[in-house]
Amino acid sequence: MADQPTLWDQPDEQAAPAAPRPTPRILRVTDLNRRVRSLLDADSILADVWVEGEVSQPSFPPSGHCFFTLKDANSQVRAALFREELARAVVRPEHGMNVIIHGRVRAYEPQGVYQLYVESITPAGAGDLHARYEALRRELAAAGLFDDSRKRPIPRWPRRIGVVTSPVGAVWRDITNVLRRRYPLVELVFSPSVVQGATAAPAVVRALQRLYAQDGIDTVILARGGGSLEDLWCFNDERVVRAVSDAPVPIIVGVGHESDTTLADFAADLRAPTPSAAAELATPDGTQLPTILGRLRDRATAALLGRAADQRRFVEAEQRALVRLSPDIGAARQRTADLIDRGGRALDDRLDRRRMLLAASHDALRTLSPTATLERGYAVARRPDGRILRDATSVNAGDPLQVILARGTVETRVEKTNGDGTEDLFK
Amino acid sequence: MIDDAKLAVLTDDELAKHPFDELVIALQQTVQRLEAGSTGLEESIELYKQGLRLHSACEARLKKAELAITELGRRGVTGAEPDEA
Numbered sequence: 001m002a003d004q005p006t007l008w009d010q011p012d013e014q015a016a017p018a019a020p021r022p023t024p025r026i027l028r029v030t031d032l033n034r035r036v037r038s039l040l041d042a043d044s045i046l047a048d049v050w051v052e053g054e055v056s057q058p059s060f061p062p063s064g065h066c067f068f069t070l071k072d073a074n075s076q077v078r079a080a081l082f083r084e085e086l087a088r089a090v091v092r093p094e095h096g097m098n099v100i101i102h103g104r105v106r107a108y109e110p111q112g113v114y115q116l117y118v119e120s121i122t123p124a125g126a127g128d129l130h131a132r133y134e135a136l137r138r139e140l141a142a143a144g145l146f147d148d149s150r151k152r153p154i155p156r157w158p159r160r161i162g163v164v165t166s167p168v169g170a171v172w173r174d175i176t177n178v179l180r181r182r183y184p185l186v187e188l189v190f191s192p193s194v195v196q197g198a199t200a201a202p203a204v205v206r207a208l209q210r211l212y213a214q215d216g217i218d219t220v221i222l223a224r225g226g227g228s229l230e231d232l233w234c235f236n237d238e239r240v241v242r243a244v245s246d247a248p249v250p251i252i253v254g255v256g257h258e259s260d261t262t263l264a265d266f267a268a269d270l271r272a273p274t275p276s277a278a279a280e281l282a283t284p285d286g287t288q289l290p291t292i293l294g295r296l297r298d299r300a301t302a303a304l305l306g307r308a309a310d311q312r313r314f315v316e317a318e319q320r321a322l323v324r325l326s327p328d329i330g331a332a333r334q335r336t337a338d339l340i341d342r343g344g345r346a347l348d349d350r351l352d353r354r355r356m357l358l359a360a361s362h363d364a365l366r367t368l369s370p371t372a373t374l375e376r377g378y379a380v381a382r383r384p385d386g387r388i389l390r391d392a393t394s395v396n397a398g399d400p401l402q403v404i405l406a407r408g409t410v411e412t413r414v415e416k417t418n419g420d421g422t423e424d425l426f427k
Numbered sequence: 428m429i430d431d432a433k434l435a436v437l438t439d440d441e442l443a444k445h446p447f448d449e450l451v452i453a454l455q456q457t458v459q460r461l462e463a464g465s466t467g468l469e470e471s472i473e474l475y476k477q478g479l480r481l482h483s484a485c486e487a488r489l490k491k492a493e494l495a496i497t498e499l500g501r502r503g504v505t506g507a508e509p510d511e512a
Contacts, residue, residue, distance in 0.1 A: 157447070157448030157451070159446055159448070176494060176496070179494055180494045184492040184493055184494040185447045185488065185489070185492045186494070186495075187494075187495040187496075187497065188494065188495065188496045188497070189496075189497045189498075189499060190496055190497065190498045190499065191498075191499045191500060192498065192499075192500060207499075207500070210499045210500060211499070214499070286489070286492075289485075289489055290486070290489065293451075293454070293482055293485050293486060293489075296454050296455060296458050296478070296482065297478065297479070297482045299458050299461075299462065300457065300458045300461050300474075300475055300478040300479070300482075301475070303458070303461035303462045303464070303471075303475075304461060304471055304472070304474075304475045306464070307461070307464065307466070307468060307471040308468070310464070311468045390462075390464075
């Protein structure tokens with residue numbers, strides 16, 4: 001068999017001059033089919049065709065592929081939809097379904113048939129995907145599903161976040177990575193779902209509803225990585241869009257890339273450009289928290305220091321008042337002696353109580369001496385009238401200030417004031 | 428929420444088990460009360476101590492935070508491959 005001439009290694013020019021009447025060349029079946037195949041493969045139109053027709057007798061063998069006949073009133077052609085394309089398909093072929101198929105025509109040599117190899121299959125009749133998308137978008141917008149007034153704010157400090165996405169692939173991993181780095185204080189409730197193909201829409205709806213049935217979820221994230229319009233199609237399915245708009249808690253949708261906007265995005269409380277961005281939008285930046293906490297502690301220390309200084313001035317004033325009163329105390333003592341004679345000791349008792357109060361204040365002051373705090377690098381700014389400066393709005397540029405340091409004081413003037421103290425702590 | 432009465436009876440360990448956001452809000456409110464300057468010296472000292480406890484509790488929570496994940500449903504039913512339904 002091997003030495004027989006074949007179509008390929010015996011060109012016509014060599015065989016032609018040998019005999020006046022050429023002997024018919026005998027081809028093997030394999031050669032015939034190969035020639036037909038190469039002819040079809042060379043045709044640029046057949047390599048990239050769009051065909052509309054009706055699906056007939058689809059079969060789904062255990063291999064996971066799908067085979068069917070595509071026909072119209074006069075003709076039919078065999079079609080093959082392999083497992084990977086089937087998983088991505090917007091619809092699952094059904095008998096009698098009118099479809100538009102994009103694919104290529106090739107010969108299947110072992111059986112000597114040509115068939116349509118399907119790359120994508122979409123329902124015909126309702127027009128193409130873009131037209132259906134637009135029609136549904138208008139319908140749902142008219143029903144108010146996309147209204148800005150329905151958008152709820154995303155909780156700033158979530159404790160539990162629900163996530164619906166595929167358990168395989170990079171998206172789930174990206175989301176957990178972002179949250180581990182950014183805000184590991186949160187608990188994730190993962191509700192996995194198929195996110196592409198004909199079964200995706202009901203699966204996503206089920207996964208969302210499983211989350212909605214959970215208690216204490218603060219925010220829901222619905223996410224999927226990038227893909228073709230067909231890949232992302234389930235996020236344009238009315239059931240999914242309605243499930244998103246029915247979310248009992250704020251929901252963030254992050255599907256595909258920056259440029260992909262699905263109807264589910266419109267129905268969400270917040271649209272994220274990517275799944276990772278959804279995770280970021282759902283949480284505060286935990287890497288800033290140590291700084292924010294440190295700033296709060298410093299403010300508490302500064303406030304207490306100010307309080308102690310106030311108290312010292314109060315006690316000093318009391319002391320001066322007491323000094324002014326001393327002659328009267330002497331006189332009072334004289335009178336008291338008389339009063340004691342008559343059995344009255346009330347006034348003396350009152351004076352004793354006052355002294356005890358003063359002594360107690362002194363003790364408290366000692367324990368609270370600002371010196372230790374000043375030694376740590378804090379300073380107290382005082383105005384000429386001796387009042388402590390706490391609020392930048394109470395001074396103007398050019399006002400003189402005295403800055404008390406751990407050792408010595410500095411006389412200075414205000415250059416410029418910033419802020420009014422009403423800023424939000426966590427912005 | 429964490430109020431003064433609750434803070435008075437909680438141990439530091441119990442305090443550190445509270446939700447992080449509650450701890451931060453309590454700390455924030457404590458600082459604001461101190462800054463308002465309407466509290467007496469004794470009360471200010473108490474508030475300050477309270478603020479330090481809340482600050483430590485927040486730091487403790489941050490330090491040992493580990494992303495917790497709960498998964499709903501079964502993988503077999505909800506895997507990536509389309510089911511035959």
